[in-house]
Amino acid sequence: EFYEQASIDPTVLPLLEKADREGVETAWHRYLKQQPQCGFGLLGVCCRNCNMGPCRIDPFGYGPDKGICGADADTIVARNLMRALAAGAAAHSDHARDIVEVFRGIVDGWAKDYKIADEQKLLGIARALGVKTDGKSIMEVAKEVVEIAEMEFGKPDNSPLRFLNAYAPERRKELWRKLGITPRAIDREVTEIMHRTHMGVDADPLNLIAQGLRAALADGWSGSMMATLFSDVMFGTPKPIKVWANLGVLREDSVNVMVHGHNPLLSMQIAEVAKDPEMVELAKSVGAEGINVVGMCCTGNEVLMRLGIPIAGNFLQQELAIITGALEAVIVDYQCIMPALVDVASCYHTKIITTEPKTKIPGAIHIEFDKANARESAKKILKVAVENFKNRVKERVFIPKEKMEAVVGFSVEAILSALGGSLEPLADALKSGKIKGIAGVVGCTNPKVRHDSSHVAITKELIANDILVVGTGCWAIAMSKHGFFKPEAAEMAGPGLREVCKALGIPPALHMGSCVDCSRMLIALAALADHLGVDISDLPAAGSAPEWYSEKAVSIGSYFVASGLLVHLGTIPQVLGSKRVVELLTKDAESLVGGKFFVETDPVKAARVMIEHIREKRRKLGW
Template identity: 55%
Template sequence: MEEKNFSIDPTTEALVIKAEKEGIETLWDRKKIMKTPCGFGEEGLCCRICAMGPCRISPTAGKGAQKGICGATADVIVARNLVRMIAGGLATHSDHGRDIAHVLHMAKRDGNYKIADEKKLLSLAKEWEVATENRDIYDIAHEVAEVALNEFGKPFGSLRLLERVPEQRKQVWDENKLKPGAIDKEIVTIMHSTHIGCCADAKDLVHKGMRASLADGWGGSMIGTEFSDILFGSPVPRETEANLGVLEEDQVNIIVHGHEPSLSEMIVLAVEDPELLQLAKEVGAKGINLSGMCCTANEVTMRHGVKIAGNFAQQELAVITGAVEAVIVDVQCIFPALSPLTKCYHTKFITTSPKAKISGATHIEFEEEKALASAKQIVKEAILNFKNRDKEKVFIPKTKSPAIVGYSVESIKSQLDKVVNSHIDPMGTLKPLADVIKAGVLRGAAGVVGCNNPKVKHDYGHIELMKELIKNDVIVVTTGCAAQAAAKAGLMSKEARKFAGKGLATVCELVDIPPVLHMGSCVDISRILMLVAELAEMLDVDMSALPVVGAAPEWMSEKAVSIGTYVVTSGIDTWLGVAPPVTGSAAVVDLLTNKAEAVVGARFYIEPDPYKAAQQMIERIEEKREALGLSL
């Protein structure tokens, strides 16, 4: 067997070999055909904003074109391209948040969508000064949803959720004019300012990008998380399994893939429908096996323990097992390649969102008003497809790992309550976490998040970094495809304590948690922001003073650019394993990796080697500890 060496995941290697034998291409084949990426694009030096161009600037100073036809310099072109990526990410996360707010707006007692977490709804209503006394909970929900929907286009003022940040951070944002206005306005401003002949100042463009990014983390994404919890329940710890070994040979396998839980929650209900289960038996299957991919997997595993089939780079491999009756998708991170690929197997590829139609797929529009009926129709299609499975083509790798998921901020606090002496300390706070950080038992915390990217060996960036951090008593919180990498690698099981340093292992034992905590999907990085904000408040310091760091070792999407930027703008140093397309401008690189610190107290680091990145992160954590005068 040829050594593949592009993934640390054995199921991935095995299925790519199967694909090769069957003459099927995967992302790694297409990456190979792509050969060397375009140097201008990679450095951010190509501008195609107007039809006088495209213009590409020579990366060598003094040689070749140094300006675009309009006179835009490399600095301006790079900055414009970067902030357009931020706008793309902000738009995507925020539109997800808006969709969930619309779902809350239509929720009703006898409808498909109900309120699962009244406590969270009432607390948000209080925060937003929505009257609650003597009102029906659904009236309150509708008004809260309306307030949220107005955050997208309100003409005046900044975002309500920014009030959640500690005073010190608010001051940083106030002093530097970083508080965003309405979410949509921030996107429009970027598109306007980056039009031909508008803003031509790299520093100002980056500033606009930072401001806009806050409308993602503390705006659209946070709305997505809060409202999903209100509608579908705030996650609590629960057991699951991860990797393609979760597929079942004798069952109808359905994979939900994409992002928004409004679809997947209904599929979760539909697969439990007795009539559909009966139908599955009638077609010769033992049952219906639902699993998830990418962030949809995170949403449903956090709330129901639905198994995780894999992360971003494994979406094609799920189909290549030959055992999947349907891949049901909504929005974001869905390979168009699934369309021709599913034609090589019996798999039905079902798109459901008017925002993400894909040529060649079966489009069954998911109508929120008739959500459960739509979901049942989709599941029925999958069941009826079971008979078309070609047994000769089926290969399900055995590998899967147990994991504990479901660490919302609320559930982390409940776990911490296990060590609280209620006669002395309050319950339901992060104080025990603050105490162990102060005492140095835990050196600090790291958020490791983001995608897969074939520029990095699949999952290697995530797993090696996480292992190094936990070995050095840095607790890791994670979301997105990084979280799935951790689940697959066994880092979310209690046994993973053996990989942790002595201090972290003791904390895990006492609080009954794994060393790597699954906090959800990409929009749930807002949970990490809240965790850091509350910790800062508890220690009465700015967020940037905490021994807390972030990393995206295998990022690839525009969403990740927006995330990285709002994390840095929130005062948390962030390590990137893949360089963003900014290296064509020394000035922009300097702004992001150096000068940002003087403004927001944090900066980006670019380090592809996870061991070096871990070392730098640990050093930074120790510097912060020293500055806070915490015990060594």
């Protein structure tokens, strides 16, 4: 019955049973084997930051209360959390760096298979950055913008990050300046965390966390934001589009190729070349009807929103997709790729293809994706998948039938256009109480939680209470699969929200994109706050990561808190070994930045806390 408890998604149980019959392990199996997980690790009181250690603090107070250097639980827990945050911010921002690099390639002419797809978006960015656009060609504008973007990573001076300066509300910027947490350069803030957490540097939990917030702000308001903005410029700003979601999107008659990871640079090319007549011919020559590209995780969200490429599932389904026996290849870039894919694939015909010099997995095929020859390079990678079709073992194929229709693609621009071009209708609906508030729900899936169950439960509760839910990442994939993105889902909403959704023809929960697209929420929050003449922390809004696992989520949660939001965490962060750190994150943060964390593993209780918080904010606004 452990399998039955694993997920609420109907595709999971039959595939776990198939895995068992075929002697294959998944994250759920390995999770069981890890039990009981290390208590020191769970509490965050194990330190391996130097070679006098490892040291660990006895949480019960009988054993050591200090490491060999004298660091206590508060210092150790804070340092560990900040290192996790730094890794998350680095991941998002390095993804942005790769995008900016190719954008530079468009300007310089070497990235011939990429283009400026959305000129309006680029001009908007230029204006926000204070770049003059009059009388300039679009390439001249692009050149000036990319120069600013490149400097965000390693700008040598102490001035605020230019994208943060352009997009964050004045009151927020003023507050961050007063607190000394205005980020200066992305790489610098991440590096400073690594420095401060070295033995013998920063031992003060508050000071450490302040630097963490600074790095998180650099991620949210610059790194992730640039990833989103330049992806839109190069591949188009998402608009509402009808799509299919869940493992039922795999096809028995076609070559199935799954793009998995995060960056659209590769997945967009794969999706495009799969339509190339030469490739379709090749697929026919091996006996397939065609090539069926499907997505997984956030790069899946990128091609889902822009091209309508079906999405096979979220994080915990990556191994299951292989276990169907129907997948010719998984083509990956980086992040959230389980190394176990190679082990699972070894039991089937599936090929795991890594494409980035920074992501290699022993046992996978590595074909470096050449961005200067993107189209040809994508073809070369895709050919390996197509030629593998003949190795598929028909008798071992089981494709679950479940798939769900969804409307996705709610960029800020798309939301504005659904509202008729201005924020006024949303502001009115909020003031009148038809919509009580806005919740951003994001993040992963995690075997510690029944897969998808907290995402579904929290969203249900929020929309039933007239709270408009927006979100990204694996939450958004979960919602796609469970029917929350059908316009008919308005029926699940409370009366006020239902009326608004029906009038606008939108679902009560909106897919805003991949995890870097959490930056879209920042832009929306900033615009709404400016429109109402208040700070973000005054808005009837809250955030949640009900099933998070990733270090990136630590950074996302932290930039939302630093931007003034209450943020719910549905899995317990590894901080409970320090009362001081817990207090800083869940209490003191509020008096400093206007936002704070709360931890609640019960999604319905969590939703109630968020609803209460929103009610309180409304009361303060006199609504």
